[in-house]
Amino acid sequence: MDAAVGRAWRATRHLLVGAALSIACYVMLGLILLGLAATLLVVGAGLLPETVQTVRRFASFERRRVAARAGEGVPEAYLPLTGPLAERLRHATTDPATYRDLRWVLAQLLYGLILSYLALILWVPAVLVDGIWCGVLGRRPVVLPVFDVLADLSCSWSRALLQPPPGADLVQRVEQLTATRAGAVAAHGAELRRIERDLHDGAQARLVALSMRIGLAKRAYERDPEAARKLLDDAQDQAEQALAELRHVVRGIHPPVLTDRGLDGAVRALAASSGLSVDVSADGVADGPRAPAAVEAAAYFVVAEALTNAAKHSGATRAEVELARTPMKLRVLVRDHGCGGADESAGSGLLGVRRRVAALDGRVSLTSPVGGPTEIEVELPCAW
Structure with missing residues (x-):
């Protein structure tokens, strides 16, 4: 009996928190209307994204409550409310998840209060009936589980209302891949510039010096073989240094x-x-x-x-x-x-x-x- 009462109390506590959340939804509904009015008047356009962000926080709180009771979370799929004001307004007004949150706010106003009222009304008769039932017949409680049913019903409704819209994960994935592609393109461009700089400042300069020394050695070969030999030795050193520079560049591409x-x-x-x-x-x-x-x-x-x-x-x-x-x-x-x-x-x-x-x-x-x-x-x- 004590265990059944404990479960019933936990279910009732869940419903009472839902009732408090329903009262907060009244305030949120007023904020939403205020944000819309301010946006229409232009001067308060920045209020609407902040209001939508507040609604998201309350919806996230309800998702966590559902996850804590049901053992399975409700995923989120929101467009980011960051960046310039125009972009925040566009995301706040076009995100399908925003309208699902608003739908939950309106529904929570009703079922959050109704289910909590039912739980409070049923507590005294439930305890009395189950106490008599157990005392006389020695059987398990038959009324107290109704509170679990009410709490589970509240969770199921919240889960259904707060589920992301179809394809929301695909939209997020497309945005993520778009950002990833932009980063990859930027990294590729930076890598090409690095390779070009390394070739220009290193191997290319060595090869130019090598070509000059070989040319000087060819002109000096007939009249001054010793000078030509020294120039060829220098050219060999330059060739080895150019090879080292090229190996360095290659290691930077794929070691x-x-x-x-x-x-x-x-x-x-x-x-x-x-x-x-x-x-x-x-x-x-x-x-x-x-x-x-x-x-x-x-x-x-x-x-x-x-x-x-x-x-x-x-x-x-x-x-x-x-x-x-x-x-x-x-x-x-x-x-x-x-x-x-x-x-x-x-x-x-x-x-x-x-x-x-x-x-x-x-x-x-x-x-x-x-x-x-x-x-x-x-x-x-x-x-x-």
Whole structure:
């Protein structure tokens, strides 16, 4: 009996919170009307997006209540209310989820109060009837479960009203892919400019100097063989330096060490040349089929950028690199024990890391409190 009363009380408490939410919906309805009026008068156009954002917060609160009782959440699918005022107004008035929230506000005004009133009215007779039933017949309660029915009914109505509109996840996915494509295009353009700059300032300059020395050696060959030999020696040095510059450019596009040694070996070679004491662990990465070349290259450049930043900016002397293979992902974690405080807006190359990973539909997480440590965690989708 006590357990049944406890369940009934929890269900009633859920309904009473719903009643309080219904009262708040009256206030929200007034705010919505005020926001619409202010928008029509132009001078208060900024009020409507803020009102819609408030409605979203209340709807999110109801989603959490439904999830807590039913054990299954209700997904959200909203257009962002950020950016210029015109864009916020457009998203606030054209987002289908906004109208679903308004529909829930109007419905909550009714069923939230009605169901809570029913629960309060039924409490005394329910306890009396069940007490008599159990005392006389020794059977389980027959009336108290009605409160669970009322609370579950409230949850089911809220879930039905707050479900995202059909195709909302597809719209969000299109927006995400649009932003990802823009980032990939920007990263590609920056990479092309870097390659052009490296070729122009490095290999091209070496090759021009090489051509000049060979020309001078040809003219000096007949009259001054010793001078010609010196010029040819200089030309050979220039050719070797040009080759080194070209290898550097090629490593920036796709490091040959990845092809030769795989991701595990390439990262260990990178760690050995970083100037830090780096511990590398690779959980299953070297076992079985290799990851696609684009995924390996992205993981390699993430490690390279993170270790470079650690050596240049953090003051760290040691770091750890963890590579982990899961059935559908490649996980990369780089941790340095430096001063922390990494700032993506300070030109540290982290923006390039985000763009490179986003182009593969991956995820980047940066944690860098002041005082350290700094952790960069990357997850890359990977069909092994």
